Structure formats: structure tokens, C-alpha cells
Amino acid sequence: MAAPAPVLVLAGRFDPTADLAVEELNRRKVPVFRADTADFPQALTLSARFEDGRWTGTLASRRRSLQLETVRSVYYRRPARPRLPADMDPEARKVAEREARRGVGGLLMALPCRWLPPPGAAADAEHKPRQLRLAAEAGLHVPRTLITNDPAEAETFAVSLGGQVICKPFLPVRGMLAGRGASVYADVISAQDVASPDLATTAHLLQEFVPKTHDVRLTAVDGRLLAAEIHTTAGANRVDWRRDYTDHVYKTCVPPPDVARGVQRMLDALGLTYGAFDFAVTADRWAFLEVNAHGQYGFLEQATGLPITAAICDYLEGVAR
Structure with missing residues (x-):
């Protein structure tokens, strides 16, 4: 044998x-x-x-x-x-x-x-502007977004959205500050903040603030959609739950049919079989934020029992579903 x-x-x-x-x-x-x-x-x-x-x-x-x-x-x-x-x-x-x-x-x-995932497709999928376009084409709701280094344009955008926007990095930013590990997370900033001359030093991604009730991390593996709600009461953490995992409450959930279809269409367009999708959930819809072709999932599996590792290994082993 x-x-x-x-x-x-x-x-x-x-x-x-x-x-x-x-x-x-x-x-x-x-x-x-x-x-x-x-x-x-x-x-x-x-x-x-x-x-x-x-x-x-x-x-x-x-x-x-x-x-x-x-x-x-x-x-x-x-x-x-x-x-x-x-x-x-x-x-x-x-x-x-x-x-x-x-x-x-x-x-x-x-x-x-x-x-x-395939390395080439995973690398291409890291580009957030492309993600947002493909998400919209797939039928997912995408918050209004501006990419700019023009302080005046950024201020106009923020004012048009009520005076505040979300500012987030294009890729994870991690490093050392004063001898301690530091990371840059998505945060709410005002129209006055974005009008700063400092904004002109590089490209910035500004996005409409979504008044969410909670977040969802949806892990897609070869057609299987494994989703969990992420609830937190911390103030800054309401914007970006990755700041602090200590106050999270997790609950498994099922994505709405239109979101499920959009996720699969987007994965097909990206050429991926695996993706960790982040959504901000309001009272009436799921807003797409981003997808990560290498997204971590262990914390979700441990908290909820979602069989993400099993789904990944089914694909690697070649087990028919």
C-alpha cells in the first residue's frame, strides 16, 4: 500500500x-x-x-x-x-x-x-482599493471611502459625512515605540484632524463611520462560511476590536443570504479559497470592511468551537465535502 x-x-x-x-x-x-x-x-x-x-x-x-x-x-x-x-x-x-x-x-x-492560499493571489488580495471595488461588484455594501494626501479634500469628505471619519492603514502597522510594541489601528478622527498638513506626507485611507451594533469575523474555507459575532463595550474598541481582546463576547451566527453570495463571488474574483472577512453590522445590514487571505482564526475557534481548522485540513487533505 x-x-x-x-x-x-x-x-x-x-x-x-x-x-x-x-x-x-x-x-x-x-x-x-x-x-x-x-x-x-x-x-x-x-x-x-x-x-x-x-x-x-x-x-x-x-x-x-x-x-x-x-x-x-x-x-x-x-x-x-x-x-x-x-x-x-x-x-x-x-x-x-x-x-x-x-x-x-x-x-x-x-x-x-x-x-x-496561492501566494500570488494572496499578495494581490492585500490591496484594499481593489478589495473595496470587488466587494461592491460582488453585491456587498461598502462604506464611502476616500484615498488622498490632500488635506482640503480630506476635510471636505469628513464634513460631508458629519464631521468625522475612520482613518485606517492600508496594511498592518506594527513596530517598537519607546521600547514597547506598538500597532496602528483604525480610529475615528475629525474634519479638523484630517485638515492637518501632516496628511500630505503620504496616502491616507478615510472611510465613512458605520454606527455598528457589533462586528462579525467571517472565515470562508472552500465554500464553507464560519461566522462569529464580536461584541465589545470598550469605547475605542468599538472602532477596531483588535485593540484589546480582553472584553470580547463571541457568538456564532449565520450570514444573510446576500452576504454569503457576495463573499463567495468576491473570493472567486480574488482567486482565493480562504479568506477572513470583517464586517461592521448595523441594525439593518452588514458593511464590508476588509478581507485577509492569511487571517488568524485560533481565537475564534477556541471561543466558539467553529470548526475552522477542520475545514482547512479537509481542503489540504482533499476530503470531499
Whole structure:
């Protein structure tokens, strides 16, 4: 009897979300090879040949190896960039890193297997302006939005919406401030704030404030929609629930039919099988905020019992629903 085909998990060394999938695949007795591209080329070796119309070869760590032609699926969890020797010439490092990314990443993408999510589609999906257009085309409600570095235009927009708007980053912003970790979250700002000359220094995303009753995180996996309401009483947290998880109350829910259809249409347009969707829910509708092709879900699964890991592993294993 042939050995079952393995799943390749590409993830950083410390990734609790990847851990959940690995544990579930191990429970199902599905072979797993976990690797971080940061280990290439110092602790990860690649050798592959193209013959007779297909790629064959080996990806090997210091302890294990993977036959590339046997891979059934790849779980792509934001692996890190290749880590090159510290004593390399800076210019040589740039070239070597580029070649490593193209060589390793390009080869893995050439394997005839399913990805969750496909790296190219996931990268394209990060662009919020495109997300908003595709969401509207899919039939989802999208709050009025302005992207600008013009303080006068920003002030006019804010005044037209009652004097305040939401300001949010295009991508997560995390770093260190005074020796402590710091993040930038969506926040409410006034027309006076957006009129500041500082706004002219870069592009800003301003959006209509939605007077929501609660938020919903909807995790879509291969046609399965697993949604949870997120309720919080904290003031600033009403704008962006990610500021503080300590006062959350979660409750599973079922998305309205029009939202469910819109989510699937949007995923199809993005070329994704997985997406973590955020909605602001008012008394009469769900307003689309964003979708994340790598969205975390462990906190929701733990709080609600939603079978998100199982759904992901069904797809990676190739289990028919």
C-alpha cells in the first residue's frame, strides 16, 4: 500500500495558526513537512530536476526530507524571507536573496497541487482599493471611502459625512515605540484632524463611520462560511476590536443570504479559497470592511468551537465535502 501523500506547510517557526493545522493533520495521520523559507539556504536544501514534463526532487532540512513530486497540497502561512550568511557582501546578498525567492518559491509554485492560499493571489488580495471595488461588484455594501494626501479634500469628505471619519492603514502597522510594541489601528478622527498638513506626507485611507451594533469575523474555507459575532463595550474598541481582546463576547451566527453570495463571488474574483472577512453590522445590514487571505482564526475557534481548522485540513487533505 502506497504511503499517503504529504502536506507541505510553509510557515514561520512560531506560528500558532500553523500549529493548529499541523496538529490536526497529525491527528488524521496525514504526513506533514513543515518548513520556513527563512532556513534557505543555510538549513534547508533544495534539489529538483525537470524531466519528462514534470519536476521531481527533494526539499530537505537537517532532520527530514520531502519528495516534491509527492506533495498533495501546500498551506502557505507567510514564511519568512531567506536568511543569508551575515558576512555576505550587501550587493551579493540582494542578488542571492532574489534568486532564492525566485528559485525556491517559483519551483514550489510549479508543483501540480492545491495551495491555501496561492501566494500570488494572496499578495494581490492585500490591496484594499481593489478589495473595496470587488466587494461592491460582488453585491456587498461598502462604506464611502476616500484615498488622498490632500488635506482640503480630506476635510471636505469628513464634513460631508458629519464631521468625522475612520482613518485606517492600508496594511498592518506594527513596530517598537519607546521600547514597547506598538500597532496602528483604525480610529475615528475629525474634519479638523484630517485638515492637518501632516496628511500630505503620504496616502491616507478615510472611510465613512458605520454606527455598528457589533462586528462579525467571517472565515470562508472552500465554500464553507464560519461566522462569529464580536461584541465589545470598550469605547475605542468599538472602532477596531483588535485593540484589546480582553472584553470580547463571541457568538456564532449565520450570514444573510446576500452576504454569503457576495463573499463567495468576491473570493472567486480574488482567486482565493480562504479568506477572513470583517464586517461592521448595523441594525439593518452588514458593511464590508476588509478581507485577509492569511487571517488568524485560533481565537475564534477556541471561543466558539467553529470548526475552522477542520475545514482547512479537509481542503489540504482533499476530503470531499
